[in-house]
Amino acid sequence: MHTVAIWGAGTMGRVHAKRYAMTGEAQLKYIIDNDLEKATRLAQPFDAVATVDPGPAVRDPQVDVIDVCLPTYLHRESVELAAGHGKHVFCEKPIALTLDDANAMISTCKSNGVKLGIAHVVRYFPEYEMARDMIASGRLGRVGVVRLSRTGPFPGGWNDWYADPQLSKGLFVDLSIHDFDFLNWCFGPVERICARKVATSRPLEYGLATLRMESGVIAHVEGSWAHPRPFSYKFEISGSEGMIECDSAKTKPLTLLTLAQPSSDCSKNEKAREGGPEAGLGVATSESPLRERDPYLREIQDFLAYVRGERLPRVLPEDAVAALEVSLAATRSADLGEAVKVR
Amino acid sequence: MTDGAEKKLRVGVMSFAHMHAYSYARAVCSLPDAQLVGVADDDEARGKAAAEQYGIDYFNDIEQLLDSGVDAVIVCSENARHRDHVVAAARAGAHVLCEKPIAADVCDGAEMIEACRAAGVVLATAFPVRHVPAVARTKQLVEEGKIGKVLAVKATNHGRMPGGWFIEPDLSGGGAVIDHTVHVADLLRWILNDEFKSVYAEIDTRFYDFDIDDCGTLCLEMENGVFATLDPSWSRPRTYPTWGDVTMEIIGTDGVISLNAFAQCLVEASDSQGAVVYRGWGDNSDLALVTDFVSAAREGRRPAADGVDGLRALEVALAAYESSRLGEVVALDKLDC
Numbered sequence: 001m002h003t004v005a006i007w008g009a010g011t012m013g014r015v016h017a018k019r020y021a022m023t024g025e026a027q028l029k030y031i032i033d034n035d036l037e038k039a040t041r042l043a044q045p046f047d048a049v050a051t052v053d054p055g056p057a058v059r060d061p062q063v064d065v066i067d068v069c070l071p072t073y074l075h076r077e078s079v080e081l082a083a084g085h086g087k088h089v090f091c092e093k094p095i096a097l098t099l100d101d102a103n104a105m106i107s108t109c110k111s112n113g114v115k116l117g118i119a120h121v122v123r124y125f126p127e128y129e130m131a132r133d134m135i136a137s138g139r140l141g142r143v144g145v146v147r148l149s150r151t152g153p154f155p156g157g158w159n160d161w162y163a164d165p166q167l168s169k170g171l172f173v174d175l176s177i178h179d180f181d182f183l184n185w186c187f188g189p190v191e192r193i194c195a196r197k198v199a200t201s202r203p204l205e206y207g208l209a210t211l212r213m214e215s216g217v218i219a220h221v222e223g224s225w226a227h228p229r230p231f232s233y234k235f236e237i238s239g240s241e242g243m244i245e246c247d248s249a250k251t252k253p254l255t256l257l258t259l260a261q262p263s264s265d266c267s268k269n270e271k272a273r274e275g276g277p278e279a280g281l282g283v284a285t286s287e288s289p290l291r292e293r294d295p296y297l298r299e300i301q302d303f304l305a306y307v308r309g310e311r312l313p314r315v316l317p318e319d320a321v322a323a324l325e326v327s328l329a330a331t332r333s334a335d336l337g338e339a340v341k342v343r
Numbered sequence: 344m345t346d347g348a349e350k351k352l353r354v355g356v357m358s359f360a361h362m363h364a365y366s367y368a369r370a371v372c373s374l375p376d377a378q379l380v381g382v383a384d385d386d387e388a389r390g391k392a393a394a395e396q397y398g399i400d401y402f403n404d405i406e407q408l409l410d411s412g413v414d415a416v417i418v419c420s421e422n423a424r425h426r427d428h429v430v431a432a433a434r435a436g437a438h439v440l441c442e443k444p445i446a447a448d449v450c451d452g453a454e455m456i457e458a459c460r461a462a463g464v465v466l467a468t469a470f471p472v473r474h475v476p477a478v479a480r481t482k483q484l485v486e487e488g489k490i491g492k493v494l495a496v497k498a499t500n501h502g503r504m505p506g507g508w509f510i511e512p513d514l515s516g517g518g519a520v521i522d523h524t525v526h527v528a529d530l531l532r533w534i535l536n537d538e539f540k541s542v543y544a545e546i547d548t549r550f551y552d553f554d555i556d557d558c559g560t561l562c563l564e565m566e567n568g569v570f571a572t573l574d575p576s577w578s579r580p581r582t583y584p585t586w587g588d589v590t591m592e593i594i595g596t597d598g599v600i601s602l603n604a605f606a607q608c609l610v611e612a613s614d615s616q617g618a619v620v621y622r623g624w625g626d627n628s629d630l631a632l633v634t635d636f637v638s639a640a641r642e643g644r645r646p647a648a649d650g651v652d653g654l655r656a657l658e659v660a661l662a663a664y665e666s667s668r669l670g671e672v673v674a675l676d677k678l679d680c
Contacts, residue, residue: 144549144558145576147499194543194562194672196570198494198594206495206594208572210545210562218545220560220572222497226594238558238578240550337564338672339543 002304005030005057005087007078008069009038010158012092012119016067017042019297025304026065030057035158054078058085065090065307071161072168076101083112088307090117090300094177094327095320097169102324106317117303117313118320122178123185124295124302127246131237132186134244141241143187143217148179151224152231154202162225165200172197172207172330176223180330181315181323182235183221187213190326190342197334209330221330230286252286351378352637355413357405357420357428358384359393360508361442363469363629364419368397370633371417377637383408409435415465415640417633418442421514422521426451429466433458438465438640440633444525444660445653447516452657453680456650467636467646468653470529472589474631475604481591482534490595493535496571497594498527502587504577510555518555520546520663523575525656526589528563529648532655534593537565539655543672544663550577561663562672584610585621651680 004026006013013031020026028046032054033039039050049056057063058081066082068075068091075096082089089109095118096102109116122128134140154162155174161167168174172195183190191214197207204226211219236245259282299315306313329342354371356364359382371379381400384390394401402408405428408416415438418428425446432439439459445468446452459466472478485493500523508514509522532538546559558576565571579587589604607625632647639646658675666673 142549144547145560145574145578147574192670194545196495196562196564196572198570204594204596208495208497208562208570210543210560210572212545216547216549218547218549218558218560220574222592224594224599226494227599238550238576238580242580243578243583339670 002026002065002307003029003060003062004065004067005032005054005060005063006042006067006069007032007054007057007082009033009035009042010069013067013069014042015296016069016300017046019294019300020067021046022297023301023304025301029060029063032057054081058082058087064088065304068092071158072097072174073161076105079105079116080108083109083114083116086112086114088115090119090303092119093121093320094173094324095317096324097173099321099325099328102317102321106321109317115303115307116317117306118315118317119299120178120181120315120320120323121295121299122182123314124298126290126293126295127251128182128235131235131244131246135186135237135239139242140237140239140244143237143239145238146183146187146217146219147234147236148182148219149222149234150175150179151222151227151233153228154204154225160202163202168200169327170197170200170331171205171223171225172209172334173324173327175225176207176209176221176330177323177327179221179223180326181319183211183213183219184319184322184326187215187217187219189214189322190329192339192341193326193330193333194339195330195333196337197331207330207334209333248288252288254289255284255286258283351376352641353378353380353412353414354637355380355408355411355416355437356382356393357408357416357418357432358424359389359419360384360386360421361419363442364417365393366629367417367419367440367469367633368393370627370630371637372397373630374634374637376641380413381408381411405431409437413437415439415637421508422447422516423514426455429455430458433462433464433466436462436464438636440467440469440636441650441653442469443653444516444521444657445650446657447521449654449658449661449678452650452654453678456654456680459650465636465640465643465646466650467639468648468650468656469632470526470648470652470656471628471632472526472530472604473533473647474628474635476626477602477606478530478604481593481600481602484600485534485593485595489598490593490600491597493569493593493595495569495594496531497592498531498571499574499588499590500524500527501574501579502577503579503581503583504551504557510553512555515555517660517664518548519557519575519577520544520559520561521657521660523577524561524573524660524663525653527573527575527591528656528659529652530589530591531563531565531571532652533648535565535567535569537567537569538677539659539675540564540566541672541674542659542662542666544666546664546667559663559667561659563659582618584619654678654680
C-alpha cells in the first residue's frame with residue numbers, strides 16, 4: 001500500500017486524489033495547499049490531513065509518493081524538496097518552464113534514488129493509444145500528415161498564473177505540449193517547426209504550428225485558449241493505406257440537457273413562458289465516462305508500478321523534457337516569425 | 344425586344360480534361376440566357392462523347408470552335424495549356440471562364456490577364472467555393488465584426504488523389520499543393536480583404552509512389568498580420584465517405600467562426616456499393632459560378648473572381664513550393680498587373 005500526499009488542491013489535484021483512491025493501492029494521507037479551506041475540502045472525503053505546510057508530509061516516513069499538482073513555475077522547487085526527503089514524485093505536465101529546470105529535477109531525483117513521473121496523460125487516453133497502435137502496426141501505411149488540435153477557453157488558475165507569460169510560458173508550453181509529446185511518442189523527434197501565435201494572456205491565446213519530424217512525417221498542431229465553448233480535442237492521421245480521425249466533441253456518449261434555471265430577470269422569464277426567443281435556453285453538459293480505461297487512473301497505476309520497481313512507465317522524465325523542447329522551439333519560432341530547428 | 348433565343352450567350356467548352364467541365368456544361372444548359380454550342384478537345388473520344396451528351400458540335404481544333412461563333416468559352420484543359428487556350432479565345436473576342444489554378448506559371452497567368460484586357464473580354468477564374476452560401480455568409484459575419492478583429496485562420500482543403508494529368512508535372516505544374524492551395528488562398532484574400540505577405544511550407548510525397556507532391560502544410564501570413572495555416576493534401580483515401588473538404592476555423596478577438604463548407608450532406612450506407620457515402624444536398628456552387636460568369640460576360644462587368652484573383656492565388660501555391668525547397672519563410676512577390 002502506498003501512502004500519498006497531494007500537493008496542490010486545484011483541478012488536477014482533485015482529479016488525481018480521486019484516482020489514487022480508485023487504485024486500491026494507495027492511501028491519501030495529506031492534502032497540501034496554501035489555501036487551507038481548499039485543502040480541507042479535498043482532504044475530508046479521504047480522511048486525509050489538510051495542511052498549508054509541506055513539511056509534515058515530506059518528513060512523514062510513512063509517505064512514499066508526493067503528487068505535485070502545482071503551477072508549473074513551482075514544479076522544480078517542490079519536486080526537489082520532496083526528492084530531497086526521499087519521496088518518489090509524480091508531477092503534473094509540463095515538467096518545468098525551462099530545460100535547465102527540468103534536467104535539474106531529473107538529476108536531483110536520480111541522486112536521491114527516487115522515481116520521477118510526469119503526468120503526460122494523453123498517452124493514456126484510449127483513443128490516442130489506439131491511434132498509436134494502428135500507426136505502429138503499419139495499418140495506415142506510410143504516414144503523411146498528422147493533424148492535432150486542442151481547443152478551449154482561457155484557463156483559470158490560482159492567482160490567474162496562466163495569464164502571466166513569465167509563469168506559464170503560454171499555450172505551446174502548457175497546452176500543445178500534449179500534442180508535441182504524442183508526436184514524439186508515435187514518430188520520434190521533431191526536426192523543425194514553423195509556428196505562429198497571438199498573445200500570451202487574457203482574454204485569449206491561439207497558436208498554430210507546422211512541424212516536420214525527422215522521420216519525414218508532416219504535422220500540424222492547433223492550440224487554442226480562444227474557443228468560448230467546452231474544451232475539445234481532435235486528431236486526424238493519414239497514411240498511404242488509410243486514415244483515422246477522432247473528435248472528442250463527437251465521441252461523447254452522454255449529454256445532459258437541462259432547462260434554463262429560473263432567472264431573477266422577470267422579462268426573460270416572461271419571454272420564456274411565451275415561447276419567445278429566450279424560451280428553451282438551457283444548458284448541455286456532455287461526458288465520456290470510462291471505468292478501467294480511465295486515463296488518469298491508468299497513468300497513476302503505471303507510476304505506482306514504476307515506484308514498486310515492476311516496470312518502466314509509459315512516460316519517462318526524458319520524454320517530458322523532449323516534449324518541452326518542442327514546446328519551447330514552437331514558442332521561439334512564433335517569436336521570430338521563422339522556421340527553427342528543434343535541436 | 345428581340346427574340347430571347349437571339350440574346351442567348353453562346354458558350355463553348357475548351358477541353359473536358361478537368362472533370363469540373365461536366366458540371367459547368369450542365370450549368371450552362373440549365374440557364375435561360377446561355378446556350379452550350381460546342382466543344383473543342385484534343386482527346387477526340389472524350390470530346391465526341393461530351394458533344395453527344397450535351398447535343399453540341401465537336402471540333403478537334405480550338406480555332407474551329409472559336410470560328411463557330413462563340414461569345415464565351417469555359418477552359419477546362421490541363422493547367423499548363425490554359426495560357427494557349429485563353430489567349431486564343433481572347434484574340435477571337437470570346438469571354439473566358441478559366442478553371443483553377445489559372446495557370447501553372449505566373450508569367451502565363453499575367454499574359455492571359457493582359458490578352459483578355461487588350462481584347463476587352465471578361466476573364467473569370469473558377470473559384471466556385473466563393474459561391475457556397477455558408478462561405479459568403481462567413482465573409483459577411485467577418486465584415487460585420489461579429490468575431491471582432493480577425494487574428495488567425497486554420498484552414499483545410501483536403502481531397503483524393505485525382506490521378507491522370509494531375510500527377511504529370513508538365514501538364515499540372517504541381518501536385519496537391521498547386522491543386523488545393525488556390526481555393527483557400529482565394530477565400531482568405533476575399534474574406535479578409537487582404538493580401539498575402541509570406542509563406543512557409545512543408546511539402547512532400549508520402550501517400551503514393553510517384554514524383555509529384557501529394558501532401559503538405561502551409562503557414563501563411565497576411566499583410567495586416569493575420570496568420571493562417573492550410574492543409575492542401577490529397578490525404579483522403581478512396582474509401583473516405585466524401586471527396587474531401589473546405590474548412591476554416593477563424594479566430595477573432597471576440598469569437599470564433601467554424602466553417603465546414605460542404606457539411607450539408609446526408610449519409611448513405613449502401614450494401615450494393617459496399618460503401619458509406621456523403622451525399623450533398625446544399626446549393627449548387629458550380630451553377631452559381633457559371634451564372635455569375637454568364638451575366639458578367641453579358642453585361643461586360645467584373646466577375647466574382649477575375650484573372651488577377653486567380654493569379655494571386657497561384658502566386659501563393661508557387662511560393663509554397665519555393666519555401667519548401669529553401670526550407671525557409673518566403674516573402675510573396677506579387678506580379679504587377
